[in-house]
Amino acid sequence: MIxxxxxxxxxxxxxxxxxxxxxxxxxxxxxxxxxxxxxxTTTLRMIAGILRPTSGTVRIAxxxxxxxxxxxxxxxxxxPDRPFIYEKLTGVEFLRFxxxxxxxxxxxxxRRGRELLALFDLEEWRDELVESYSHGMRQKLIISSxxxxxxxxxxxxxxxxxxxxKAAKTLKDLFREYTRRGNTIMMSTxxxxxxxxxxxxxxxxxxxxxRACGTMDDLRASAESGVTGLEEIxxxxxxxxxxxxxxxxxxx
Amino acid sequence: MLDDLRTLLxxxxxxxxxxxxxxxxxxxxxxxxxxxxxxxFWSFAFGVLYRLLAYFKGVPEIGPLLAGKLLALILxxxxxxxxxxxxxxxLSSFFLARDLxxxxxxxxxxxxxxxxxxxxxxxNSSWMVVLMAVPMLTAYGAVYDGGGAFIGLAIGVFLPFLVxxxxxxxxxxxxxxxxxxxxxxxxxxxxxxxxxxGGIVVLFRVVRPEKLARPEGFRSLVDFIAILRTPTSPFLPxxxxxxxxxxxxxxxxxxxxxxxxxSSAAAVVVIGALLHRWLYARGFTxxxxxxxxxxxxxxxxxxxxxxxxxxxxxxxxxxxxxVRVFFRxxxxxxxxxxxxxLVVVYVFNIxxxxxxxxxxxxxxxxxxxxxxxxxxxxxxxxVAARFIFPGVSLEGRTWxxxxxxxxxxxxxxxxxxxxxxxxxxxxxxxxxxxxxxLLHVSAFMFAVSVLTxxxxxxxxxxxxxxxxxxxxxxxxxxxxxxxxxxxGLLYMMSAVGVIGAxxxxxxRPVYSYLSAISFRGAExxxxxxxxxxFGLAAAVCxxxxxxxxxxxxxxxxxxxx
Numbered sequence: 044m045i046x047x048x049x050x051x052x053x054x055x056x057x058x059x060x061x062x063x064x065x066x067x068x069x070x071x072x073x074x075x076x077x078x079x080x081x082x083x084t085t086t087l088r089m090i091a092g093i094l095r096p097t098s099g100t101v102r103i104a105x106x107x108x109x110x111x112x113x114x115x116x117x118x119x120x121x122x123p124d125r126p127f128i129y130e131k132l133t134g135v136e137f138l139r140f141x142x143x144x145x146x147x148x149x150x151x152x153x154r155r156g157r158e159l160l161a162l163f164d165l166e167e168w169r170d171e172l173v174e175s176y177s178h179g180m181r182q183k184l185i186i187s188s189x190x191x192x193x194x195x196x197x198x199x200x201x202x203x204x205x206x207x208x209k210a211a212k213t214l215k216d217l218f219r220e221y222t223r224r225g226n227t228i229m230m231s232t233x234x235x236x237x238x239x240x241x242x243x244x245x246x247x248x249x250x251x252x253x254r255a256c257g258t259m260d261d262l263r264a265s266a267e268s269g270v271t272g273l274e275e276i277x278x279x280x281x282x283x284x285x286x287x288x289x290x291x292x293x294x295x
Numbered sequence: 296m297l298d299d300l301r302t303l304l305x306x307x308x309x310x311x312x313x314x315x316x317x318x319x320x321x322x323x324x325x326x327x328x329x330x331x332x333x334x335x336f337w338s339f340a341f342g343v344l345y346r347l348l349a350y351f352k353g354v355p356e357i358g359p360l361l362a363g364k365l366l367a368l369i370l371x372x373x374x375x376x377x378x379x380x381x382x383x384x385x386l387s388s389f390f391l392a393r394d395l396x397x398x399x400x401x402x403x404x405x406x407x408x409x410x411x412x413x414x415x416x417x418x419n420s421s422w423m424v425v426l427m428a429v430p431m432l433t434a435y436g437a438v439y440d441g442g443g444a445f446i447g448l449a450i451g452v453f454l455p456f457l458v459x460x461x462x463x464x465x466x467x468x469x470x471x472x473x474x475x476x477x478x479x480x481x482x483x484x485x486x487x488x489x490x491x492x493g494g495i496v497v498l499f500r501v502v503r504p505e506k507l508a509r510p511e512g513f514r515s516l517v518d519f520i521a522i523l524r525t526p527t528s529p530f531l532p533x534x535x536x537x538x539x540x541x542x543x544x545x546x547x548x549x550x551x552x553x554x555x556x557x558s559s560a561a562a563v564v565v566i567g568a569l570l571h572r573w574l575y576a577r578g579f580t581x582x583x584x585x586x587x588x589x590x591x592x593x594x595x596x597x598x599x600x601x602x603x604x605x606x607x608x609x610x611x612x613x614x615x616x617x618v619r620v621f622f623r624x625x626x627x628x629x630x631x632x633x634x635x636x637l638v639v640v641y642v643f644n645i646x647x648x649x650x651x652x653x654x655x656x657x658x659x660x661x662x663x664x665x666x667x668x669x670x671x672x673x674x675x676x677x678v679a680a681r682f683i684f685p686g687v688s689l690e691g692r693t694w695x696x697x698x699x700x701x702x703x704x705x706x707x708x709x710x711x712x713x714x715x716x717x718x719x720x721x722x723x724x725x726x727x728x729x730x731x732x733l734l735h736v737s738a739f740m741f742a743v744s745v746l747t748x749x750x751x752x753x754x755x756x757x758x759x760x761x762x763x764x765x766x767x768x769x770x771x772x773x774x775x776x777x778x779x780x781x782x783g784l785l786y787m788m789s790a791v792g793v794i795g796a797x798x799x800x801x802x803r804p805v806y807s808y809l810s811a812i813s814f815r816g817a818e819x820x821x822x823x824x825x826x827x828x829f830g831l832a833a834a835v836c837x838x839x840x841x842x843x844x845x846x847x848x849x850x851x852x853x854x855x856x
Binding site for chain 2: 088091092093094095112113114115116117119121123127128129131132133136139140141142143144145146147148170171172188
C-alpha cells in the first residue's frame with residue numbers, strides 16, 4: 044500500500060532522507076523508529092504529500108503521488124505530531140470540514156463524526172471552539188479527523204504525544220482493529236514499548252538511511268547477539284552510548 | 296540590566312540576521328522588485344511634497360504657515376497610527392507571544408523584560424511610519440535648505456516621537472488586560488482599537504482640513520492666518536515635532552518643544568515601567584486563560600449549507616470554513632466597523648462636493664466620476680488588503696491539513712478569491728451606485744462606472760490573493776497585522792498602479808465621447824477609441840486578476856512547511 048523507491052530529500056547541502064526503499068503491504072501496522080533528527084518526520088511528510096522529494100517516488104495504494112496527487116491523497120489520512128488546527132471552528136465543524144476536503148458529507152459523515160468524538164471522550168466538547176481544547180484534546184480531534192473519511196492508508200507522526208492513558212489505549216485498539224480490516228498504518232514513535240507491542244514490522248532510520256527493517260525477530264538477528272528488547276536493538280543499531288555520555292554530562 | 300536586555304533581544308536580532316542571510320530561490324529578484332517599487336514610492340512621495348512645499352515657499356507670509364500646518368496634519372496622522380498600532384502590537388508582544396512562557400519562567404527582572412518588550416513593540420509598530428517619514432522630512436529639508444544637521448535634528452525629534460506612543464500604547468494594553476474579563480481582552484481590545492481608528496477618521500473629517508485650501512471661505516485674510524497660526528493640538532507630541540522641524544527650517548528654533556518631547560518620552564517610559572511592575576504579572580496570568588465558547592449550527596448555517604451545495608462538497612466546506620473563521624475572529628470582523636466608517640466618510644465627502652456654480656466646467660463635472668472611481672478603487676484596495684490579503688497567511692499553521700488533503704491548490708486559492716471577491720463587489724457596486732446617484736451622473740457614465748468598478752474589483756481581489764501568497768506572514772497571530780507587512784504595502788502600491796492605469800486608459804476616450812455627443816451632436820462619436828480604451832483597461836484588469844493567482848498557485852505548490 045505504501046511503496047517508497049530511492050526516496051531522497053535534501054535541504055541545501057544537508058540530506059535529511061537518503062535513498063529510502065520501503066514497502067508496507069495492505070493490513071500492516073508498520074513502525075518507523077529513529078533518533079531525533081533521523082529523518083522520520085521528513086519521510087512521513089513526503090508520504091503525506093506535504094513535502095516534495097528531491098528524488099525518488101512515493102506510491103499510495105498503487106498510485107504515484109507525484110503524478111496523481113489528488114487520487115493518491117484521496118486514499119490517505121495524515122496525523123501530524125503538532126496539533127495545529129483552526130481555532131475558531133468547533134470539533135464537529137472541523138470533522139465536517141476535513142471530510143469535505145475529501146469530498147464527503149451527509150448523514151454518514153455526521154454519524155461517523157459523532158462516533159469518533161465519543162470514542163475519544165470529546166462528545167461533550169463537540170460544539171466548543173477548538174481554541175478552548177487542551178493539547179491532548181486537539182490531538183484526539185486530529186486523530187478522529189484522519190479516520191472520518193475512511194482512508195485506506197494512515198500515516199501517523201508520534202501518535203501518543205499528549206494523550207492520556209485511556210486515549211492511548213483506545214488508539215492502540217483502534218489501530219489494531221483498523222489494520223485487521225485490511226487497512227494500512229505507518230507510524231513513527233519514540234515509545235519503543237508501543238512499537239514492540241503493536242507493530243507487525245519496524246524500520247529503524249538513522250541519518251536519513253534505513254539501518255534495519257523487519258519483524259522483531261529480524262531486528263534481533265540484525266543486531267549483535269544477546270539482545271532481546273527493542274530498546275537494546277535500537278541503541279545497538281543507532282550506536283547510542285547512553286550511559287557513558289550521561290555520566291560525562293553530569294560531571295561536566 | 297544591560298546584559299539581560301542584550302540576552303532578551305538576542306533571539307530577535309539573530310532571527311532577523313538569519314532571515315536576511317537565508318538563501319532562497321528568487322530572493323534576489325524579489326529584493327530587487329522591493330527596492331524598485333520602494334524607490335518609486337519614495338520618489339513619488341518626495342516629488343509631490345517637494346513641488347507643494349516649493350509652491351508654499353513662494354507664497355509670502357502664509358507659505359511657511361501652510362507648510363507647518365501640512366506637517367502638523369501629517370504628523371498627527373502618524374501619531375494616531377502609531378498609537379493604535381502600538382496598542383495592538385503590545386498585546387501580542389507583552390501577552391500572547393510564544394517566547395513569553397520561557398521568559399516568564401526564567402529569572403529575568405521586570406525592568407529588563409519591560410524594556411525589551413517595549414523596544415520590540417516600538418520597532419514592530421513604527422517601521423512603516425519611519426519609512427513614510429523619510430521622503431517627507433527629506434522634502435522639507437530640501438525645500439527649506441535644512442542642511443546636513445537637519446538629519447540629526449530629524450532623528451532627535453523622531454526618536455521620542457516613536458517612543459511616546461509605544462509606552463502609552465503598552466500601558467493602555469496593560470490596563471485593559473487587567474480591567475476586562477481575561478477571556479475577552481483580545482476581542483475587546485480589537486474592537487476598541489478599531490473604534491478608536493474610526494473615531495480618528497471621523498474627527499479628522501469633522502475638522503474639514505479642506506477649508507484651508509479655500510481661503511475665500513474665511514471672513515478675511517487675518518482670520519485665515521489666525522487659523523493657520525493656531526496650533527492644531529498644543530499638547531500632542533506631533534505638534535512638538537512639527538514646531539521643532541519648522542523652527543529649524545525657518546531659522547527660529549525653539550528648544551521648548553524638543554525638551555517637551557524628550558522629557559515626555561522619559562516620563563511615559565518611567566510611568567509605563569512602574570505600571571508594568573505593578574500590573575504585568577496579574578495581567579499575564581489573566582491573558583493565559585483560554586476562551587470558552589460554544590457554536591452550534593443554527594438555521595443560518597443549514598441554509599448556507601443548502602445554498603452553497605451547487606459548489607460541490609469541498610468548495611462548500613472551504614467557503615463555510617472561511618466565513619465561520621472570519622466572523623468568530625474578533626480581530627478580523629471588528630475591522631468591518633472601520634470599513635463602515637470609511638465608507639460613510641467617503642459618501643459624506645461626495646455629498647458635499649461643490650459641483651455647481653462658477654468655474655465648474657463640463658470637464659470638471661465629468662472628471663469627478665472618474666476621480667470617484669479612483670477613490671472608490673482605493674477604498675476597495677484597502678478593504679481587500681484587510682480581508683483578502685491575509686487569507687493565505689492565516690492558513691500557515693494548518694497548512695499540513697490542506698497539503699495532505701486531495702484538495703488541489705487551485706481550488707483553495709479560487710475559493711479564497713470568490714469568498715473575498717463577492718462581498719467586495721457588492722460593496723463596490725453599492726459605493727459607486729450611491730455616490731454616482733449623489734453626483735447625478737449621466738446614464739452613460741453610470742454604466743461606465745459600474746463596468747469599470749466590477750473589472751477593478753476582480754483585479755484588486757486577484758492581486759490581493761497573489762501578493763498575500765507571495766509575501767505570506769505565516770507566523771503572525773493577529774490577522775490585523777498582516778496587511779501592514781511589506782507585502783501588504785507592495786500590494787497597495789500595485790493596486791494603486793492598476794487603478795491608475797485603468798482610469799488613464801478610460802478617461803480620454805470617455806471624455807472625447809462625451810464631448811462629441813454633447814457639443815458636436817452631428818459628429819460621429821469616437822466609438823473605436825472608446826472600445827480600444829475599454830478593451831485595454833479590461834485587459835489590464837483581467838491580467839491583474841489571473842496572473843497573480845497563477846503565480847500564487849505555483850508558489851503554494853512549491854511551498855514546503
